[in-house]
Amino acid sequence: MDQALDDTPRRRLSLSDQLDCVPVYVVWELTLACNLKCIHCGSRAGHRRARELTTDECIDVIRQLAELGTREISIIGGEAFIRRDWLTIIRAISDHGIDCTMQSGAYKLSSSMLRSAADAGLLGLGVSIDGPEALHDRLRGVRGSYREALRVLDDCRQIGLTASVNTQITASVMPDLPQVMETIIAAGAKYWQVQLTVAMGNAVDHDDILLQPYDLATLMPLLAELHLKGRAHDLVLLPGNNIGYFGPHEVLWRGPDRGYYSGCPAGQNVIGLEADGTVKGCPSLATDRYGAGDVRSTSIAELWQSHPALQFNRARGTDDLWGFCRDCYYAEACRGGCTWTADSLLGRRGNNPYCHHRVLTLAERGIRERIVKVEDAPALPFATGRFALIEEPLPREPTPEARCT
Amino acid sequence: MIASGHAKAAPVLVLCRQCVRYVFEGARTCPHCHGDALEISERYRDGGYLVIETMQRIDRLREGSES
Numbered sequence: 001m002d003q004a005l006d007d008t009p010r011r012r013l014s015l016s017d018q019l020d021c022v023p024v025y026v027v028w029e030l031t032l033a034c035n036l037k038c039i040h041c042g043s044r045a046g047h048r049r050a051r052e053l054t055t056d057e058c059i060d061v062i063r064q065l066a067e068l069g070t071r072e073i074s075i076i077g078g079e080a081f082i083r084r085d086w087l088t089i090i091r092a093i094s095d096h097g098i099d100c101t102m103q104s105g106a107y108k109l110s111s112s113m114l115r116s117a118a119d120a121g122l123l124g125l126g127v128s129i130d131g132p133e134a135l136h137d138r139l140r141g142v143r144g145s146y147r148e149a150l151r152v153l154d155d156c157r158q159i160g161l162t163a164s165v166n167t168q169i170t171a172s173v174m175p176d177l178p179q180v181m182e183t184i185i186a187a188g189a190k191y192w193q194v195q196l197t198v199a200m201g202n203a204v205d206h207d208d209i210l211l212q213p214y215d216l217a218t219l220m221p222l223l224a225e226l227h228l229k230g231r232a233h234d235l236v237l238l239p240g241n242n243i244g245y246f247g248p249h250e251v252l253w254r255g256p257d258r259g260y261y262s263g264c265p266a267g268q269n270v271i272g273l274e275a276d277g278t279v280k281g282c283p284s285l286a287t288d289r290y291g292a293g294d295v296r297s298t299s300i301a302e303l304w305q306s307h308p309a310l311q312f313n314r315a316r317g318t319d320d321l322w323g324f325c326r327d328c329y330y331a332e333a334c335r336g337g338c339t340w341t342a343d344s345l346l347g348r349r350g351n352n353p354y355c356h357h358r359v360l361t362l363a364e365r366g367i368r369e370r371i372v373k374v375e376d377a378p379a380l381p382f383a384t385g386r387f388a389l390i391e392e393p394l395p396r397e398p399t400p401e402a403r404c405t
Numbered sequence: 406m407i408a409s410g411h412a413k414a415a416p417v418l419v420l421c422r423q424c425v426r427y428v429f430e431g432a433r434t435c436p437h438c439h440g441d442a443l444e445i446s447e448r449y450r451d452g453g454y455l456v457i458e459t460m461q462r463i464d465r466l467r468e469g470s471e472s
Contacts, residue, residue: 329436
């Protein structure tokens with residue numbers, strides 16, 4: 001069979017989850033404090049926020065989410081374990097019957113800390129690896145961070161904690177992805193989630209690391225090849241929300257047994273929480289455009305039910321679509337793909353040039369798209385700049401004669 | 406659990422049984438390969454997609470009757 005074995009997480013959405021807008025999956029920035037200095041960090045993490053939630057407030061958030069039907073909370077940062085009460089929070093999540101996972105740079109996450117987290121109820125750890133050692137350390141801004149990440153993956157294996165790896169796909173890492181995968185297989189990780197680096201925060205400052213949309217013509221066949229190779233080694237390559245959409249390889253990672261891409265789930269089945277209690281439809285969305293208020297002044301249920309900043313995906317309309325996406329065959333299903341990617345890049349959701357189907361369709365017309373930065377992002381968390389989308393003729397492949405000369 | 410809200414369901418997509426790319430349910434001609442999207446090809450059957458499609462139809466019917 002072409003299809004992989006089932007690895008259904010509890011966050012898999014049912015039809016009733018979609019219809020009833022159950023916030024099945026919550027990504028929670030516990031603190032903005034971080035011990036890495038990633039040059040692609042969208043939230044510009046480093047220092048903690050001015051008014052981060054107290055332990056009691058965090059526990060009340062968990063209670064509210066449990067009442068809303070949340071099934072998985074993934075704690076992130078900054079670096080979540082920098083908070084002194086991170087184990088208390090993990091235990092509270094687990095005690096409320098919610099799966100708790102954590103995404104981490106893993107720098108200075110000791111073996112004993114990891115064991116304590118597992119004892120508190122942590123079910124899985126996602127560790128970031130963004131390239132081979134030199135590239136990873138450059139992107140993460142701290143020498144030694146790569147070796148720490150690998151050490152933590154090894155600790156997970158010894159403890160018996162499910163480990164996954166998250167990789168930001170930058171222009172720099174693309175040729176090294178096969179090597180990264182070999183490292184991940186050797187480290188014993190079970191899942192590899194890949195995601196395109198998005199034009200937000202520090203990544204706007206370092207826009208040379210961003211892929212060009214036309215790079216997807218090279219990237220997607222490579223990911224397909226790696227996906228098949230990974231299966232043979234019990235590694236499941238999972239696409240992030242901004243890997244897509246509906247190209248010829250889509251069936252590999254979003255095959256019929258896994259559920260096809262049905263549009264961005266932000267605000268419909270996903271909640272993002274900032275450390276100061278700001279509620280968004282996705283943790284990565286720009287706060288100024290998508291912040292829906294905070295948990296100190298309003299209950300999550302009330303915000304979830306009524307705030308416009310959380311409602312925009314629920315009616316599944318196509319009025320927000322523009323550019324290529326507006327007239328796309330998949331418009332009603334895809335609705336422009338990842339809101340975060342499109343909105344951060346072009347200042348408005350609904351037109352996403354990072355799409356394989358789009359790249360191939362334009363190539364048939366002899367066209368490709370590239371992005372050019374026209375405005376920097378302010379020095380704030382989740383700040384966006386502004387990029388222009390340029391359409392240009394597709395460069396011609398050199399003829400065999402030209403290659404010889 | 407308390408009620409959260411209400412949304413529309415995503416449209417149903419199925420695989421073209423020729424080129425194994427997604428098409429809207431009911432599509433006869435595939436916009437990608439221009440073949441008959443309903444005609445079962447060897448690739449579709451031998452790749453295990455036909456079995457999965459059948460199981461999915463059953464799941465959808467069951468979910469529909471429960472909701």
